[in-house]
Amino acid sequence: MMSTQVKESKKQDLTSILYLDGVSVSFDGFKALNNLSFVVEPGEMRAIIGPNGAGKTTMMDVITGKTKPDTGEVFFKGGIDLTKHDEAFIANLGIGRKFQKPTVFESQTVFHNLELSLKGEKGVMTTLFAALNDAEVARIMEILGVIRLTEKAGDLAGSLSHGQKQWLEIGMLLMQDPDLLLVDEPVAGMTDAETEQTADLLRDISKTHSVVVVEHDMEFVRALNSKVTVLHEGSVLAEGSLDTVQNNQRVIEVYLGR
């Protein structure tokens, strides 16, 4: 059903999973993104850090189709132009997004939250007559185990603790089985133990998926042990391992050394 038009481009990196080049977005004259470029390779885990207002959320909005960039190119899996599609299409292409504030379907059970996120045909009539088969139930049960919520399957998502909601939302992304996960501040408001478990979980996930994590918590970024991109005022300030980045003079000035 889904036609993915592949565009021949002169300079884009056809092997990348995510490719942003010269992306700018402005709101009422304020430049949220200013000539932002970076590339994520398949299977890579990337941490993105930056002070408030650096453009992290806008960047996620552009990748997931919520915001159209004024200029610049955004390509997924080498050839798919993301600027031409809407949220639902991009989600079905294989990009999952976790919001900063955990967003789950609070008045429905944990089980149904995962059922709703199941990969597959999402048309109105298909959904009206949808029934779960054994493989799909098994898949939901498997994810319930991964996010450690098996016991809570029948509880309303609204009754979960903050940390559990974060995990449920990650579980919902996994149900979509995306090629790329965009995870916005997954450990905000979590206890130390939960933070540690979340780092384990994300490292596990990154074995089979590409993951982009936006995070403030330096300890957590260190635990992820991945390449780091520092954003500042809508563009890339520095890129490299956490140690390299932390020793970068400009990064210390604008962010770490505050």
Added chain:
Amino acid sequence: MADAMYKTNKGPFVSLMTGLPGGGKTFLGILLVAALLVPLSNLLLPASSPFHVPTYLVSLMGKYVCFALLALSVDLIWGFAGILSLGHGAFFALGGYSMGMYLMRQIGDRGVYGHPILPDFMVFLNWTELPWYWYGFDMFPFAILMVMLVPGVLAFVFGWFAFRSRVTGVYLSIITQAMTYALLLAFFRNDMGFGGNNGLTDFKDILGFDLQATGTRLGLFVASLIALALGYLVCCFITQSKLGRVLIAIRDAESRTRFSGYRVEYYKLFVFVVSAVLAGIAGALYVPQVGIINPSEFSPANSIEVVIWVAVGGRGTLWGAVLGAFLVNWGKSYFTGSFPEAWLYMLGGLFVFTTLFLPKGIVGTSGTWIEKFKERRRGSPELAPAAAVKEE
């Protein structure tokens, strides 16, 4: 717990066969009992008996049943998908006008002017031939088709533009209100060809049965109950399916639903059209029972009143909306008789009271009380704080 979960996963047919939402069976049972007892009592008991239901009361209840179906249609979109329509009276009225046009054509040459084809108001306006959009309404099946098609198509066109432009919340409510107001003004005009200010009235018979006859009135009452029961089953089918869960997801977290890969606008459009068709059917059954349809049915206040019925009964509960429609309308009939000046203040007061003290309506709030009572008896103190946090 797990059983209940798996049941909903076998698809909507199995869900509907194996169980209705809380109170659903009782509700259908009550409708069935009413459909049997009311006609029997009217026909068999002597007028002196205290259990005799006089014919005027049958029609009054039939009118309430139509209102109940209208309330149900509003609950389907407001309670489940979070679409607050303040213009649903428009779909009700369009269904009513479609039926009214059929009833006008049924009059034939028995009108005041005795014209074989033209309704009285057209003769009065010196029209010489029937406007094209009145063709076919002499046939009952065609009229029934239009009863559903006209509201459905309007809802589709309106919804297509509104939902695709992502108009939500209070802005959507305002444009639904504007829609019904625009139709009100249009139908007031004589040259629209729908009887202008006076609307359509002086109906004689339906399918050859005299509208004033007791048997016809009983038949319409039972037909309205059947329509309400079927409408309820349709709503249960939708809300218990996975699509129903997508609707609730849209209501609670629209952008999360989009990022989960659902085209939210198509889901809203689907349920909005279904709801408009239900409202149209309610209007079509209403008109022969009250004997008139005029532009006042389009008035914004009517549509707002429907929302009050649903709020009083409890949104998102389906049969609660029906209960709300009955209670408020019964109250309206009673209080307009006893305290005619105070009625509007009472209606306003009722809405304020419901919003402040019964935010989930009668059904929702009593459900919460029953839950709390059960919890207390089970004696599980750790559940209490969790419930308190949820209220935020």
